[in-house]
């Protein structure tokens with residue numbers, strides 16, 4: 571590498587960081603690429619952290635990039651090293667060890683951290699959040715020989731963690747402020763359908779409830795709900811959403827909303843600084859999904875290496891597995907004026923929301939048959955009136971509508 575080559579510095583070692591580094595290397599074969607990650611591990615698949623908790627996977631089993639990958643692409647990776655400051659005017663960053671490192675092009679790929687509401691900001695050995703491999707391993711260790719867990723939150727992450735705590739033999743009680751589970755992906759009936767399935771697996775729920783008090787006694791912990799019902803546990807896990815990791819960018823003077831504000835090439839207001847993934851905000855949207863982090867990282871990498879490439883459109887479709895059951899949720903699912911058409915069986919809940927015969931939103935749970943056709947009917951605003959309620963049936967022949 572010669573001294574005139576650009577020096578690409580990336581803060582973070584997750585999905586956005588690695589997709590950016592990979593893209594840079596396909597375009598620029600010789601520029602120096604340095605990645606700083608404050609976690610002690612190489613790039614791993616964060617969505618599988620619940621498996622680390624239950625013991626279904628070891629950290630090596632969820633690691634996506636091993637040392638030889640970084641070596642083969644001449645990417646310098648520094649794990650366990652955080653960045654504390656960025657000075658855009660001097661083009662330098664400072665590490666937790668106090669070293670300053672110059673850059674010519676910089677990427678913020680700092681992700682998110684777990685949000686802890688004020689009530690739960692108590693330094694107590696039985697209160698946990700769940701974002702990193704270290705969090706998963708610490709929670710697993712704390713559950714050894716223990717029986718009861720209290721989960722604060724009823725979103726995707728909370729339920730996945732709750733299910734994996736059950737696998738460890740824990741009795742789990744979930745407290746959710748909304749009146750039904752997965753309030754962002756399901757409507758009331760879909761949420762109740764999921765709740766019934768999860769109750770059969772041993773989870774219990776307090777929905778439409780918030781915590782009024784957290785009481786600690788020795789190592790155990792209890793919460794009092796707003797209806798005065800107390801619930802105690804050996805561990806309390808707070809899964810109440812995430813906060814984009816933006817503080818260093820803010821201190822560096824970059825515009826920050828919920829995330830670090832970027833244009834459609836993932837560039838910030840500072841010409842040599844980009845941001846991608848959970849920490850970025852584009853057109854007022856901070857997405858917080860794995861595929862979005864990959865797409866934004868790739869886009870940032872291309873532009874950092876001198877291309878002019880706008881970011882691919884990011885869909886708002888959530889496609890996840892919850893308790894091993896596939897769920898797809900897309901579009902508008904909470905508008906009371908839309909007409910729902912529903913198919914349900916003991917294990918399947920499917921619903922399309924129609925406005926004047928055109929599909930505007932969909933929930934498919936347990937059977938995703940026709941997902942492509944339904945999503946395309948939503949984006950093309952296809953009028954399905956002629957088929958009455960039949961399009962929600964898994965056996966519906968979509969070809970006839972086109």
Ligand SMILES: Cc1cc2nc3c(=O)[nH]c(=O)nc-3n(C[C@H](O)[C@H](O)[C@H](O)COP(=O)(O)OP(=O)(O)OC[C@H]3O[C@@H](n4cnc5c(N)ncnc54)[C@H](O)[C@@H]3O)c2cc1C
Pocket residue numbers: 581582583584585586587606607608609616617618619620651652653654679680681682700701702727815818846847848849858859860861863890891
């Ligand atoms: C348990 C779990 C399950 C999930 N399941 C799904 C799913 O099923 N589907 C889905 O789409 N999404 C899922 N997500 C969300 C998904 O993991 C994130 O959207 C994705 O990881 C974002 O990638 P990222 O690279 O932007 O950030 P991250 O993966 O958060 O990586 C950012 C990295 O930067 C590091 N960092 C932060 N600040 C600094 C600093 N100052 N110096 C150095 N390093 C720093 C962090 O430690 C972290 O390692 C899940 C998340 C969790 C926690």
